[in-house]
Amino acid sequence: MVLSWLKKSLEARAGTADARGLVIFTTVEEAMKAEKVLKKAGFDCKLVAPPPDMRKGCDLALEIDLVEQTAVARALTGRVSFMGIYPCKGEMEPLQVEKVTRFAEHVMIKSGNMKLVFDIKTGVIVNISGGGCPDIPYLYTRLVGTHLAAAPRPKDEGRTLCALMLDRALEKALEIWKGVALN
Known part of the structure; x- marks a missing residue:
């Protein structure tokens, strides 16, 4: 409850409500493992296909709430190798087709x-x-x-x-x- 209020307050101040980010990986295996790690830790994330200009290794990325970027990086560090977290521009391709x-x-x-x-x-x-x-x-x-x-x-x-x-x-x-x- 307090975390939800704090998150909304920070989003309002930063003007980043609904800002999405992408966690980029070099392998599909890392992307799939990261999804499990983050969901277990309570983060809202989903596997998506990153835009071609953002593909650095594999064809999967994790879409996250950009406000949680630091916490996401902390949750993944030491558990899953990732290349970086970047702001999303536009819609990502869904994998649920x-x-x-x-x-x-x-x-x-x-x-x-x-x-x-x-x-x-x-x-x-x-x-x-x-x-x-x-x-x-x-x-x-x-x-x-x-x-x-x-x-x-x-x-x-x-x-x-x-x-x-x-x-x-x-x-x-x-x-x-x-x-x-x-x-």
Whole structure:
């Protein structure tokens, strides 16, 4: 409560209300690890694709509240290597873009270059495909034949952008299986 009031007060004084920043990384693995570290510490952050002119190593960055820049840097230092924190200019590309295709007995969710197919009656994952990352064959063995609700999270098992996209496809598949959304 006090921290929320203090944050709003500082934003008002600095004129930075809703100012967003990007934490830039050299690898996808570092970006994914940083998201876990910051969320566990209570920070509001999300993985985004940085604009081409800001890409320094990988195609992922963390969007943060710029007012929290110092605290974010402190939370990451010694835990995750990052290249810097920079102010955002304009909108970042969302990573939560999926396409859903329904077949007679299956549903396919495409997220990025990754595809996940599950049996609509049983909720069992019947195939994953796409991407070219080295952890995909391993993820295939972990996911195919597993029920959606019991499947391990690809973002926890893998270390690449393909794993992250497959995780987003799994999230969408779970929503569909639970009857929340079928686009």
